[in-house]
Structure formats: C-alpha cells, structure tokens
Amino acid sequence: MARKIKIDNAIIKRRSHDEKKRLIGFKSKRMFYLIVCEGEKTEPNYFSSLKKSLPKGVLELTQIDIDGTGKNTLSIIEEAKKLRKRYEEKYLRKIDKVWAVFDKDSFPSRNFNNAINKGEHSRPKINCAWTNEAFELWYLLHFSYYNTGLSRHQYQKLIEKEINKASGKKGYKYTKNSTEMYVLLNLFGSQNFAISNAEKLEKLYNDRSFSNHNPCTKVHLLIKELKELTEEYAAQQQI
Template identity: 55%
Template sequence: MARKIKIPNEHLKRFAREERKRKKDFRTKRQFYLIVCEGEKTEPNYFKGLKEDLPRGVLTYYQIDVEGTGRNTQSLVDEALRLKFAYEKENSRPIDRLWVVFDRDSFSANDFNSAIQRCRDSNPEIGCAWSNEAFELWYLLHFHFYNNGIGRADYQELIEGNLRPHLGEYYRYEKNSEEMYSLLKTYGNQEDAIRNAKRLTANFEGRQDYANNNPSTMVWKLVEELKALK
C-alpha cells in the first residue's frame, strides 16, 4: 500500500493563498465588453453569433455582454451609460469597452448626428456602430459593394436576392432570425463586408453630417475589433 505523504499545514495555506491570488489576478486582467443595441433581436442575435464564433480561449479572457433595448439614438446612449453604471456597481469593476449599435431609420437628422457626436466626445469614447439607413446594409455588404442610397423598404428584397440562389426561391428574410450570422458566414464573406464598408466610409471621410451618409455603416469597426481579440 502506497505511503501517504503528509503536506504541512503551512504549505497548504500558502498554496491556498497563491491560488486565491492567481484567480484574483486573472479576474483583474480579464477585459469586459458591453454592446448595447437599438434592436431587441436583430443586432443582438448577430453579435451573439459572432461572439460564439470567436477563437477558442478568447471568451476566457474577455467577457462580452450584448443587450437589446428597443431604444434609439440619444435614448440608446442614455441607456448604455445607465447599464454601464449598473454593471460596474454590481460587479465592482469597470467596463473596459462600451459600444452602441443603432440605425438612421426615420429619426431626425439632428438626433442621429447628435448621438454619434456624443459618443465621439465621451471620455472614454463610446464605440458607435451606426448604420445609414439600417443594420441590414451590413448583411448586404457580405455579397456586393452597394454605393447607391438604399431605402429601408429595399433591404429585404436585396437580402433575399442574395440568399435565394443558395436557399431556394421560397426563402424569406426574417428580421429577427437567429440564423443570420450563420447564413452570412456560410454564403457571404465577412472580410468582403469589412472591405466594402471601409470603401463606403472613405466616401464620406471628414464629414460630420452622418444622417446624409447613405449608404454607410460603421458596424465593421466593432466586428473588426472583436475579431482582433486574442
């Protein structure tokens, strides 16, 4: 029968202290992202899909929370700051990166422009993944470069036109679908979407009349940042 080795109590206590310190150090180094979306389903479903698709190990070192609010423009920024404060109070640690995601839609140019400028002027700056006119522009850029103004009513038809060759003529785009990230990954090209969105951004470089930047989307900035996490 093997002889048991007795470890002195002072060694056990030291090991326990070191383990607690290791866990504390890990929690301190872990980075926290909070992504607050205008839509309650469409945008959160996409970013949750992206989150789960990040390389193994990333979510060990980064906590990424995605919230859908039903708020827009200025009220969305207010809600994002409220959620940030509530989270930090509950967890006794700061949010390292705060992002908001919203669309131009039919909101006034002043509200839309002011919300974006408010994010830029915040300290620290709030990441702002805005789209003009709608988040679905980001989907379309996975297939083609669109350089003409797109009305909100046209997005569904264009998305269906790009996916029906793969999914059949009866495919219908569902705005709150939980499958869009997977469909875009399978049949579209995310790197093309980033390149196409950057080209659109370059068209309006230096301009701050964001409500007139159609088509345009800054979703690529958030996607690129998340994909760069190691």
C-alpha cells in the first residue's frame, strides 16, 4: 500500500500565498495598449491579426477613418486623445501606451511633421508609428532591405515578387485589405529581419524633417514593445 505523504498546512498556505503574490505582481505590471489607425483596412487588419498572438486584454485596437488628401493629419492625434479618455472611463483603468499609426502618402508634408511633433509633446504622450511613404514598406522589410523611396504601388509589386519567390509558387496578388498579411509575412518573411532593416533605415536620418525621411518607418518600435510584452508574459507563466 502506498504511503501517504502528509504536507504541513502551513506549507500549503505559504505556497498559495506566494502564488497569489505572483499573480498580483504580474497583474500590476501588465501593460494596456491602444492603437489608433488612420488607414481604413491595411493597418487595422495587420494589428488585429497581431492582437491574437498577445495576452488577452493587453491591446485594444481602434480603427478610425480619416479622409486622405488635404485632411489635417493632426486630427488622428486629437482622436487618439479622445479614445484614450473614452477607454479609461469605460474600463476604469489607465491605458499605459497609446500609438497612432499613419502614413505620409496621403498628407501634406507640414501636416505630417506637425502630427508627429504634437504626438511627442502630448501629455500623456501619443506615440507615433508612422511610415514614409506607405505602410507596405514595413511589409517589404520582412524580406529585403530597401533604402530607395518608392510609391505604394511599387511596394505592392515588390511584396508580390517576394512572397511568390519565398513560397515557391506563382500567382500571388497583393490585396490592400487582406486579412492574411500578418500570417503571410511571418510564414515567408521574418519579423526580426524587418525590425533590423527598419533600424538601419532610421540611422540614415539625423534631422526632424520627417516628411523627407523616405523611406523610413517607426512601426518596428511598436512591434518591439509588443514582442517584449509577450515574452515577459510567457516568462511569468513559467515561474
């Protein structure tokens, strides 16, 4: 007959107390993000797919539609401020980080620069994951390093070429509103490579004339933060 091992109640209580402290500690460190996208589908679809890989509740993704040409880009910063307040009132907790995601291609240079500056000087800060010229640059960097300014259409053609090459098939056609891009990029490309390429592009510029930083993207800064968040969560689960 197997011998029963009796565990002291004090040990059980102490272990239970330690586990509660660990969970409370993680909960207090947990970061909550709000991402506000200027685009209609491209950026929201990408971040919606990325959201599925994050711990539940970390990311609230909000899509706002802004008229392209001639629309003052500053409106996305103002909208981000309003949404922060709305979410904090709704969930009765602080939103730790707000990111505004927008491109240069639709807006005048002055408005683009002003939006970035206004976001940086907002209190609390509105972080800007901007891309010059278009968000598709971030996609392309998953496959190759490009330091020549291109149009959105040219980016799209190169994305088709890269995915067809990596998949060993022909006939892939890029669709702007695809819900599969996040999966395709990580299947045939490399997110870490994209981050490395984006960092190389950053080093090409040392002034604040952001509208002239072409090509350039700051999307990798947001992606790196979200990756670190996921890694921290995974480490906590193993404790």
